Amino acid sequence: MPDCTPMGGNFPVETYNCYNKVTKERRNITQGACQDLRDANRDWSWEPCYCCCSCFAWGTRITVAPDTYRIVQTIGLGDPVLTTRVEVVGGKPQLTWVSRAVTFSDGMAPAPHQPAVLLQYGDQGELAVTLDQPMLLANGMLKAADRLTTDDQLVDREGRPVPLHAVILGKYTIGFHSLTTQDFGQDVSAEWFLEANGVIAGDHMVLAMQDDDTVAARFVKDHHDLPRLGSKAYAEGRKDCSGNALLTRQAREIANEAFLSMDELINGTSPVPYGSTPYITQKQAANVAVNGTYRSMGQTFLVHDFEYLAKVFNAFFPKINFYLAWEDTHPNMFAFQAYGQSTVYVSGQLLRLEGMFKQGLAFLMAQGVARFESASYTNDSGLVCTGLADYFGANQILQTVFYGSYGTWVNPGFEQIKKLFALIDEANLIGHEMCSTPSIPCRLESIEAAIIGMPLPACAGGPVPYSLKLESAKWTTREGATAVEASFSHRLDLIAAKDVANYRLTHQHGAPEGNVQIPLALVQLDINDPSRLWIIVDGHVSGKDPVTLTVRDLYADNGSTLDPEASSVTVGGKP
Structure with a gap:
C-alpha cells in the first residue's frame, strides 16, 4: 500500500518488511535478513506495513x-x-x-x-x-x-x-x-x-x-x-x-437485500443519555467537525483497532463497556453510567479524523476509563474531572494496559491528541470551569505532566502550596452534642481531616490564666461536601469568653497545603 498507510475498508492486515528510509525501498525478507542489512547500513529498519484485498x-x-x-x-x-x-x-x-x-x-x-x-x-x-x-x-x-x-x-x-x-x-x-x-x-x-x-x-x-x-x-x-x-x-x-x-434520476431501489446504505444507518439519534461527560465541549467538537479533514465512512481500518483495544482494556477494566457508533458524524467521546453500566461511547467521526491512528485512539479510550476511577475530585455526574482524567489516562491507565511498551503508545498518541486539539478555534480554547471544562492548554499541560511524572498542574485541580484556608467556624450541635462547624476553601484529605489532634479550640478567661484549651472528642466530615466538618466537644463549654479554632497539618484532597496565615478563626455564635 502507498507509504504503508492504512487505506480502504477491507480489513487491512498489519505485516512487516524491511524498509530503507532514504531510498524508500521495501524488501519482503525475514527479520534476520533485515537485521543483517541494518548492521551494514543504518538506513534499513524492520517496520510495519499494511495490505488489503479487493473483493x-x-x-x-x-x-x-x-x-x-x-x-x-x-x-x-x-x-x-x-x-x-x-x-x-x-x-x-x-x-x-x-x-x-x-x-x-x-x-x-x-x-x-x-x-x-x-x-x-x-x-x-x-x-x-x-x-x-x-x-x-x-x-x-x-x-x-x-x-x-x-x-x-x-x-x-x-x-x-x-x-x-x-x-x-x-x-x-x-x-x-x-x-x-x-x-x-x-x-x-x-x-x-x-x-x-x-x-x-x-x-x-x-x-x-x-x-x-x-x-x-x-x-x-x-x-x-x-x-x-x-x-x-x-x-x-x-x-x-x-x-x-x-x-442520478435513473437510480433504482436497491435490489441487494444484504446491503444497507450508510444514509439508512445514520438516523440522527444518539444513545448518549442526557448529562453524559464529553471529551471536548460541544463548541469545541463543532470546531473539530468544521476544521478537520476526515476519511470516508468506508475507511474502517480503525474499527478493527477499536475492537482489539476494547478487548485489551476490558482485560484490565472489565466493568467498563466500550461502544463505537461508526455512523455518528459528531467528533466526540462520552463517558456515562446508565442501566447499571459504565460506558465509554466513541463517535466514528473521531476515528475517521485524518491523523488519528491506534495510538491516539488508545489515548482517548484511556481517558474514558479514567473517568470511572475512584477520586474525590469529580463532576456533577460523579465522574472524574476532565484534567484529572487526562492525567490518569495518560499515566496510570496506559501504563497498566501497555506495561513494557508504554512509550511506543503514549508518545505518538499524545502527538495525535495535540493535532485533534489544534483544530479547536482560539476562542474556544479557554476554560470556563476547572473540573468540567479546563482550558485546552491546561489539558495539554496535564497530559504532559502525567507522561513525565510530574504532579497534576494547578489549572486542572492539582496542588497549590498554601492555598488551603480555614474560612469560617460557628457553634452548633451534632447528634445532640456541642460542636463547631468549620468550613474550608478546598475539599479535605479524609485521613488528615479526621485526626482530632490537628484541631485546637481555645478560650481566654483573662489574665493571668491565658488561653485555655477545650477538650475535643472526635471529628466528622460532611460526606457530601468534604470541605465542611464538625468538631465534637468533649463536655460543657462556657459561652462567656470568645473561642478560637486553630488547625494544623491539614491539606486538600488534591495535595494543596495549609496557609499558615489562614489557619485560625474566631468561632461565631454561642455554644
Whole structure:
C-alpha cells in the first residue's frame, strides 16, 4: 500500500518488511535478513506495513464461459473463468477474452456490516464490492469503486460504455471473495480482468500490484488523491450527493437485500443519555467537525483497532463497556453510567479524523476509563474531572494496559491528541470551569505532566502550596452534642481531616490564666461536601469568653497545603 498507510475498508492486515528510509525501498525478507542489512547500513529498519484485498460480494456472478457464469464464492482453485486483457485503442478499451485457471480464491467470512460500495448501472445492473475494487472505465483506465462518480462510465463484455446511475456507500452483511488467474510468484507483465455482474473489473492481482509501474499506469491520473465516497471532499460541489451516496434520476431501489446504505444507518439519534461527560465541549467538537479533514465512512481500518483495544482494556477494566457508533458524524467521546453500566461511547467521526491512528485512539479510550476511577475530585455526574482524567489516562491507565511498551503508545498518541486539539478555534480554547471544562492548554499541560511524572498542574485541580484556608467556624450541635462547624476553601484529605489532634479550640478567661484549651472528642466530615466538618466537644463549654479554632497539618484532597496565615478563626455564635 502507498507509504504503508492504512487505506480502504477491507480489513487491512498489519505485516512487516524491511524498509530503507532514504531510498524508500521495501524488501519482503525475514527479520534476520533485515537485521543483517541494518548492521551494514543504518538506513534499513524492520517496520510495519499494511495490505488489503479487493473483493466481490457473495452472490456476484462471474462469467466462466460465453453466456455462462458461476457465483464468485463457489469458484475454487484450478476452475476455469473467462478473463481478458485490456488494450486501449483510440481512447477505448479493446478486450480479448480467453479461459484461464484460477490460481487464487479466498475471501472474508460472513460478518455483519462489512463496508462496501454498491454500484447501479445500465438498465438493471447492480454490483456490491469492497471499496478498493478496481473497475474498468470506458476510456480504458481504472478507478477504485469508492472513487467512482456518476460522471464515469463502466464497460461491458464487448467494450461498450455502461452509464453509472448510483454510487452508494454502505455495509454488507455477508461475505466477500477474491479471485485471480495470475501467479503471485512472478512479475506481472499483463493484467487480467473479469466480468462481474455484466461489467469489467480487475482481478485481485490488479489491486495487489497497483504500486508496480505497469499496473499503476492503468489507473486514472492522481488516483490516490481523488476524493473518496463518504468524505466531505467527495460531496463538495455536487447537489446530487449526500456524501455517502451519489444518485442520478435513473437510480433504482436497491435490489441487494444484504446491503444497507450508510444514509439508512445514520438516523440522527444518539444513545448518549442526557448529562453524559464529553471529551471536548460541544463548541469545541463543532470546531473539530468544521476544521478537520476526515476519511470516508468506508475507511474502517480503525474499527478493527477499536475492537482489539476494547478487548485489551476490558482485560484490565472489565466493568467498563466500550461502544463505537461508526455512523455518528459528531467528533466526540462520552463517558456515562446508565442501566447499571459504565460506558465509554466513541463517535466514528473521531476515528475517521485524518491523523488519528491506534495510538491516539488508545489515548482517548484511556481517558474514558479514567473517568470511572475512584477520586474525590469529580463532576456533577460523579465522574472524574476532565484534567484529572487526562492525567490518569495518560499515566496510570496506559501504563497498566501497555506495561513494557508504554512509550511506543503514549508518545505518538499524545502527538495525535495535540493535532485533534489544534483544530479547536482560539476562542474556544479557554476554560470556563476547572473540573468540567479546563482550558485546552491546561489539558495539554496535564497530559504532559502525567507522561513525565510530574504532579497534576494547578489549572486542572492539582496542588497549590498554601492555598488551603480555614474560612469560617460557628457553634452548633451534632447528634445532640456541642460542636463547631468549620468550613474550608478546598475539599479535605479524609485521613488528615479526621485526626482530632490537628484541631485546637481555645478560650481566654483573662489574665493571668491565658488561653485555655477545650477538650475535643472526635471529628466528622460532611460526606457530601468534604470541605465542611464538625468538631465534637468533649463536655460543657462556657459561652462567656470568645473561642478560637486553630488547625494544623491539614491539606486538600488534591495535595494543596495549609496557609499558615489562614489557619485560625474566631468561632461565631454561642455554644
